[in-house]
Amino acid sequence: MPFSSADASTHPEGRPTPDDGYDVVIVGAGPVGLTAAGLLGRLGHRVAVVERHPGLYNLPRAGHIDHEIMRTFQLLGFADALLADAVACDTYTLRNGKGELLTEFPWAADGVSGWKSDYMLYQPELEDLLYSHDVDDPAITFHRGFEVHDFLVHEDHVEVHATAPAAPADLHGPAREARDLVLRGRFLLGADGGRSFVRDRLGIRRADLGFSSLWANADARRNRDRVDLPFDSGQWCDPNRPTTVLPLGKRHRRFEWALLPGETAEEMADPAVAWELLAGLGLTSEDLSIVRYHVWRFEAKIAEQWQRGRVFLLGDAAHTMPPFQGQGMCSGIRDASNLVWKLDLVLRGITAEALLDTYQQEREPNLRAWTELSIETGRLPCTLDPDEAERRDEAFRSGAAKHLPVVPPLSGVVRDGSGAGELSLQARVSRAGAPGLFDDVIGGGFTVVSTAGDPAAVLAPRQRAFLDALRAQVVHVAPDGAGGVTDVDGAYAAHFAERGWDVVVTRPDFYVFGAGSLSELPAIVDDLAARLGADETR
Incomplete structure (x- = not known):
């Protein structure tokens, strides 16, 4: 008899028991996993979320969403609350070392989805809202502090094995022994990041698109109401030191600097270096307090398979891209939106499981287009040779600059003809x-x-x-x-x-x-x- 979550027992308060059956088990409680859980829960499907961190990962990573993603958050009921700190963008510009405008993206436009085109935010604020939404949904059960170490794929379900390590007593509670957890779900979603255990367990390789660049990143809280900069949001494409400046909502800012030839990640990771670089922008500790400073590598990699039977990869587990269009997290949330409605129809018996085969078919072309756009945008500030930078600048002055890639309409489960695959209007x-x-x-x-x-x-x-x-x-x-x-x-x-x-x-x-x-x-x-x-x- 096929496994059914309807056969599962429940706690008196209605929540599933830890080893109970679920419709979907999700590994990873970042924005993508939380969004997938929220979308499934609102449709009435029983979801278990397994996360190795015992609490929310309270540090910024992504900083941008667009109107399409805001519409998803509207569906989950907290888009207006997100605007308490998120800010609609004015524009996103790329300027050369002399301050001349090379190109800009019209992020201040009205999006077709009923929201402004683009927003900058502080990721912990978003995750607080996502988690608060999900934890209040009786269809969603969280298992925090558990690390998945294996899963078994059966004909009609997936069995997930996780362990919470022993812990000594601390301010948060008494000592805890190691605990094992076994969960069963009809489907498993791996939303567990770029170093995905789910992807590695499946033996899925990633294709490297050939972009790699080291950058130092400082995320800071503003100590003053105003932090004056020559421009608010964008890139200085200066071969002497490519630099990014961005707002992260109303109270935080992001600064990024490309590492130059001869500089190492180890020496650049010293916080004293961050303050030297900020001083070059006229900023001091009176203006800012650094929340996080680290060196990381921008790269573009795409998993060769996003699905293996009942197991799916979403977000960074399936793909990573440079941040120059702010579409990494957005793409992961699009993964969740695409996959969830198909899972819903399958779980309700409306369609056959073959519909799920269209997940990667539909998402990968869109993802590759955004990745290519991000790579080509990133090549502009990552130009470190002064002569090459001058040729780049002259191409923009003369109108001979290479056109950036365009993201095409969705193809797949759409009808041929006018408007098919475009985002629909919300007004x-x-x-x-x-x-x-x-x-x-x-x-x-x-x-x-x-x-x-x-x-x-x-x-x-x-x-x-x-x-x-x-x-x-x-x-x-x-x-x-x-x-x-x-x-x-x-x-x-x-x-x-x-x-x-x-x-x-x-x-x-x-x-x-x-x-x-x-x-x-x-x-x-x-x-x-x-x-x-x-x-x-x-």
Whole structure:
């Protein structure tokens, strides 16, 4: 008989017992693992999270998210709380050693997802919010202080073995003996970072994309309300010392300096060096307090396989990239969003497990495009030869600079045609007098949105039943609220008219599956059922 978490016993308060059965076991409680757990939990799936650190890793690493990721956090219910410290970006610029502008990225724009294009944040603040969300969800159980040392993949489940080492008494509690833990789940997600045990246990190799650069990193808390710098966010592409300056939310800043030829990681790791480099920017301990200082290597590596049967790799376990576009953590959260909705359909019996084979097929092209963009952006400040730097600068002055790579639309479980694979619009709507962003008012998941009429009216009963099985939201959005949902700012009417659409079908990860005229909707829904491998007569 197949393993089912529905057969599991529970504690009196409803939480699973430590060796109980789960739908999904997640190794790693960083932002990617926490996001995956939160998304699965909100869909009603029972999740165990195993983390070797007994508490939150209270140091900054990632510092940037974009509008797509903010929409994911909105779905989890804490996007507004994140803005208590996160800041919307003005711009991200690259300047040469003379201060001349080479190029800039329009991070201050409005994103299609209903949020500003880009935000800078302090990662511990994000992790506090993610953990607080997840720990309050009765579907999610945490096993902190346990290190996974093995797992066994069976036909219908994965068995995970972990151990918490013995510990002496301390301020946090009495002495503890070593404890062993065995967890069973239908699927295992390895979100355990660049040195992933899950990846190594599977014997999966990583392809090296050939980028490697050592940088010293100082993350600092601001001691003054203002810390004046020539510009707020970006890169000095100065061959004498390439330098990065970034805000990390409202109270912290990041500074990075490339190591020059002849400098070693050991000598540059001395905190006294950090203060010398900060002094070069006119900053002292009166301005800042260093929270973390270390030397790390920027590199780009991608796992050759992101799935082995019932086991999946997400985030840094599957891929690492240089930080020059701020897309490392964002890409891991996209992994979680992509995989979770597919797991949901499989766990609910809507689709076959073959749908999970599309995870890497869809995510890797997007990830490679972002990695290539990050590498090419990073080559600009990493130019250390003065003559080569001058040729680079002249190419930008003359307009002859090489164009940076473009991230293409998603391909895979999408329909051919206009808009397929693009991020869908989220704008303000109102229903029953309650205004807000679409996902807050209507709900997330699969959506069918029309500006031309009631989408359900053109569908056959079997198609409506299929959408019901997907838990899809099917709505008519109009400026006058004729369909019950008001297009508050006319954003949907304008967006659809510009693209020649009457209706759009969107996936739970916010990507457009297909769009067209209202008369085309039945064919779009049938195509969705076929591409999901689902029985549309359910």
